[in-house]
Amino acid sequence: MKVHVASTGLARFGKRSEGLVELLAEAGAEALEGIGRKPIDCLIVGNMAAGSLGGEENLTARIADRLGLDAASGFRVEAASASGAASFHAGVAAVAGGSSERALVLAGEKMTSLPTDQVAAVLARSLAPSEMQIGATMPALAAVVAQVYLHRYGLEAEAMDAVTVAARTAAAQNPNAQFRVPVTAAEVAASRPIALPLRLLHCSAISDGAAAVVLERGPGAATVLGLGQGRDALQVVDRSDITTFRATRIAAQRAYEMAHLNRKQIAFAELHDAFAPFALIDLEDIGVCGPGEAAQWFSSGATAPNGRFPVNVSGGLLGRGHPVGASGLVQIVEVARQLRSEAGPMQLGGAHGIGLAQSIGGLAAHNFVSILGQEAAE
Amino acid sequence: MKVHVASTGLARFGKRSEGLVELLAEAGAEALEGIGRKPIDCLIVGNMAAGSLGGEENLTARIADRLGLDAASGFRVEAASASGAASFHAGVAAVAGGSSERALVLAGEKMTSLPTDQVAAVLARSLAPSEMQIGATMPALAAVVAQVYLHRYGLEAEAMDAVTVAARTAAAQNPNAQFRVPVTAAEVAASRPIALPLRLLHCSAISDGAAAVVLERGPGAATVLGLGQGRDALQVVDRSDITTFRATRIAAQRAYEMAHLNRKQIAFAELHDAFAPFALIDLEDIGVCGPGEAAQWFSSGATAPNGRFPVNVSGGLLGRGHPVGASGLVQIVEVARQLRSEAGPMQLGGAHGIGLAQSIGGLAAHNFVSILGQEAAE
Numbered sequence: 001m002k003v004h005v006a007s008t009g010l011a012r013f014g015k016r017s018e019g020l021v022e023l024l025a026e027a028g029a030e031a032l033e034g035i036g037r038k039p040i041d042c043l044i045v046g047n048m049a050a051g052s053l054g055g056e057e058n059l060t061a062r063i064a065d066r067l068g069l070d071a072a073s074g075f076r077v078e079a080a081s082a083s084g085a086a087s088f089h090a091g092v093a094a095v096a097g098g099s100s101e102r103a104l105v106l107a108g109e110k111m112t113s114l115p116t117d118q119v120a121a122v123l124a125r126s127l128a129p130s131e132m133q134i135g136a137t138m139p140a141l142a143a144v145v146a147q148v149y150l151h152r153y154g155l156e157a158e159a160m161d162a163v164t165v166a167a168r169t170a171a172a173q174n175p176n177a178q179f180r181v182p183v184t185a186a187e188v189a190a191s192r193p194i195a196l197p198l199r200l201l202h203c204s205a206i207s208d209g210a211a212a213v214v215l216e217r218g219p220g221a222a223t224v225l226g227l228g229q230g231r232d233a234l235q236v237v238d239r240s241d242i243t244t245f246r247a248t249r250i251a252a253q254r255a256y257e258m259a260h261l262n263r264k265q266i267a268f269a270e271l272h273d274a275f276a277p278f279a280l281i282d283l284e285d286i287g288v289c290g291p292g293e294a295a296q297w298f299s300s301g302a303t304a305p306n307g308r309f310p311v312n313v314s315g316g317l318l319g320r321g322h323p324v325g326a327s328g329l330v331q332i333v334e335v336a337r338q339l340r341s342e343a344g345p346m347q348l349g350g351a352h353g354i355g356l357a358q359s360i361g362g363l364a365a366h367n368f369v370s371i372l373g374q375e376a377a378e
Numbered sequence: 379m380k381v382h383v384a385s386t387g388l389a390r391f392g393k394r395s396e397g398l399v400e401l402l403a404e405a406g407a408e409a410l411e412g413i414g415r416k417p418i419d420c421l422i423v424g425n426m427a428a429g430s431l432g433g434e435e436n437l438t439a440r441i442a443d444r445l446g447l448d449a450a451s452g453f454r455v456e457a458a459s460a461s462g463a464a465s466f467h468a469g470v471a472a473v474a475g476g477s478s479e480r481a482l483v484l485a486g487e488k489m490t491s492l493p494t495d496q497v498a499a500v501l502a503r504s505l506a507p508s509e510m511q512i513g514a515t516m517p518a519l520a521a522v523v524a525q526v527y528l529h530r531y532g533l534e535a536e537a538m539d540a541v542t543v544a545a546r547t548a549a550a551q552n553p554n555a556q557f558r559v560p561v562t563a564a565e566v567a568a569s570r571p572i573a574l575p576l577r578l579l580h581c582s583a584i585s586d587g588a589a590a591v592v593l594e595r596g597p598g599a600a601t602v603l604g605l606g607q608g609r610d611a612l613q614v615v616d617r618s619d620i621t622t623f624r625a626t627r628i629a630a631q632r633a634y635e636m637a638h639l640n641r642k643q644i645a646f647a648e649l650h651d652a653f654a655p656f657a658l659i660d661l662e663d664i665g666v667c668g669p670g671e672a673a674q675w676f677s678s679g680a681t682a683p684n685g686r687f688p689v690n691v692s693g694g695l696l697g698r699g700h701p702v703g704a705s706g707l708v709q710i711v712e713v714a715r716q717l718r719s720e721a722g723p724m725q726l727g728g729a730h731g732i733g734l735a736q737s738i739g740g741l742a743a744h745n746f747v748s749i750l751g752q753e754a755a756e
Contacts, residue, residue, distance in 0.1 A: 048435065049429050049435055051427050051429040051430035051500070051503070052429035052430060052433070052435065055430070055503060056503060057426065057427055057430065057458060057500065057501075057503035057504050058457075058458040058503065058504040058505075058612075058739065058740045058743070058744070059456075060456075060457060060744065061457075061458065061504075061609070061612050061739065061740055061743040061744045062506075062507070062612060064609055064744070065506075065609075065611060065612040065613075065743070069609075070609045070610075070611075071609070072609070073467075073606075073607040074607070075455050075456060075457040075461075075464035075467070075468065076455070076456040076457065077453050077454070077455060077456075078437075078438075078453060078454040078455075078456060079436075079438060079439075079453040079454065080435060080436040080439065083453075086453035089451075089453070090453065090468065093471050093472055093475050093477055094471055094475075096475055096476075096477075097471050097472075097474055097475025097476070097477075098474075098475070099471055099474075099475075099605075122429070122435065123435075125429070125433060125434060125435035125436065126435050126436040126439075127436075128440075128443075129440070227477075228451075229451035229452070231439070231442055231443075231447075231448045231449070231450070232448070233443060233448075234436075234439050234440060234443040235443075361436065361439065362436045362439055365436070365439040365443070366436075366438065366439045366442070
């Protein structure tokens with residue numbers, strides 16, 4: 001059965017004074033208003049680590065209570081930094097499988113309550129325990145990936161700088177973004193080293209925020225065409241190649257197969273750029289260009305809003321902010337808003353009838369791809 | 379589409395030296411052996427609070443890696459103390475909806491790594507924040523429920539003692555149970571007060587443990603006939619009546635409707651007796667007897683293995699142990715093993731073709747009912 005995104009909601013990204021339930025309620029209320037408060041029979045809540053980050057458990061009951069959704073079945077869904085994408089896949093399954101008529105999918109994270117080093121320690125728990133125990137962190141392993149990638153293709157750090165510049169330029173147009181001031185390549189290159197070659201402005205920021213979609217049966221302006229998930233070895237050291245993410249390649253292949261589409265038919269994408277080099281790898285992994293070619297796409301403007309293949313027109317994780325369990329669903333909201341011509345100042349010109357969202361769980365151990373497209377309502 | 383439990387696995391309950399991933403792998407390996415290691419395309423992991431209790435995140439990736447399930451889609455599912463039941467419902471949705479051919483559902487919890495008071499604090503986070511902040515704990519609120527229930531129906535604490543005696547008698551037959559020594563009513567009545575009228579032996583114990591089921595398409599000896607979920611106000615003070623759990627009544631009604639069955643057609647049940655008085659309320663809420671009648675059922679032996687309606691023949695949460703995120707799936711394993719005549723020393727005599735499992739999330743804010751029955755394989 002076809003499923004479409006009937007309505008969307010977002011809670012602005014950045015350091016927020018509100019708690020997680022309030023942020024989820026803010027996004028949820030916007031999505032519910034969008035369907036005229038029609039009844040919801042399924043509530044799926046995506047979140048990575050409310051227990052560890054904020055001492056909150058039983059989140060689904062809390063938000064159901066808050067939104068008055070006492071008739072809704074459902075549960076919380078977690079898949080590390082891809083929790084938002086996983087919650088979307090779970091919601092689609094409920095509606096497509098017939099157990100739900102109309103589902104509300106929420107995803108959010110509240111990260112700014114703890115000091116940055118404690119947040120980083122929680123995020124590092126997504127890594128293989130063996131690697132975490134010898135001191136690996138997300139940025140440290142991402143730096144290894146970046147280093148090997150740049151070396152393999154004879155690139156300099158400027159290739160990553162261009163990704164950040166594009167993300168921050170796009171985010172300046174996004175009223176919900178955490179970073180609304182563009183940066184220059186020189187500023188990126190001069191920013192504080194985090195784990196070289198990664199500098200501060202190559203890394204997405206700790207954020208609060210939430211997203212919501214209402215899913216209904218049948219086709220619509222933002223219809224789910226294909227979904228795919230893929231895995232890779234949890235230990236990065238066990239992987240044969242770290243210049244590509246096997247988990248994305250498998251997820252994309254499955255999503256294309258389900259959608260009966262090939263890569264050329266995708267018009268734009270939201271990619272998981274938690275670190276700038278990931279955007280390069282992601283673009284190659286979804287098959288838009290070949291290995292080592294992505295840097296040229298970013299630097300030439302081909303991925304800009306007016307380019308051949310717009311990427312992260314809402315600013316991506318780098319510009320929009322990365323509330324970790326929310327981002328996968330934020331991507332879906334942004335793709336759906338483009339398809340529904342609701343993207344405001346970020347609306348793409350011309351025909352962009354099929355969009356793709358790609359989300360990374362942990363250090364690319366469990367990735368998700370979702371393809372949405374315009375179909376005529378019945 | 380029909381779905382059946384094709385195979386089951388358990389990791390023994392109690393204080394275990396192994397970590398959570400090892401316990402999940404132990405249960406999972408048993409279930410995978412049971413189907414001859416046929417390929418799994420979906421992995422759902424139920425767990426309440428691995429982050430808060432053990433500093434573990436990204437559990438699904440860890441266990442997929444450990445079991446070599448690199449082709450499986452899926453995610454972690456959480457619904458407080460009903461996480462195991464929620465994971466089962468999510469797994470059934472994946473197979474029934476057609477996105478999975480064969481799903482492995484795992485659920486587990488590792489609780490004994492922390493001191494008891496810290497575990498209790500994590501569990502209390504399932505309550506309404508307003509009630510938690512004024513010092514309420516699970517046992518404290520359960521004691522209020524017990525007190526009102528006993529008073530309403532003119533019962534004494536002996537009604538609860540009988541529930542514990544039955545649970546511990548049953549658990550003595552269960553090789554996986556945490557408590558294999560029966561207790562007398564006098565011992566229950568003399569046990570340490572926790573929150574009167576609740577004494578130590580009226581309360582389920584902190585446990586480690588895990589469960590697993592493999593779900594396949596089509597009918598079988600343990601076919602899913604009906605599933606239902608129900609909610610109630612998170613704040614206990616907002617409920618009109620605390621001698622019954624609205625969330626169970628709604629979940630049961632929905633499960634009966636989906637199964638096209640009435641209460642009289644259910645032969646036995648696994649009920650969520652985290653506290654002894656809950657078993658009384660549960661039996662009434664699933665409609666086996668009327669309000670205030672359950673105590674007579676337990677004290678007369680009607681709920682014993684050879685009674686009219688056997689309850690918790692594997693020992694329940696009170697006798698078997700309550701690894702909080704696992705218990706809802708443990709119940710499913712026990713029902714399925716009865717239907718598949720695999721219950722060993724706990725096997726019920728006679729015809730017991732339809733069983734029910736009932737799981738409570740938080741303080742009965744989000745409850746789950748599942749009905750399984752024997753159907754001829756096609």
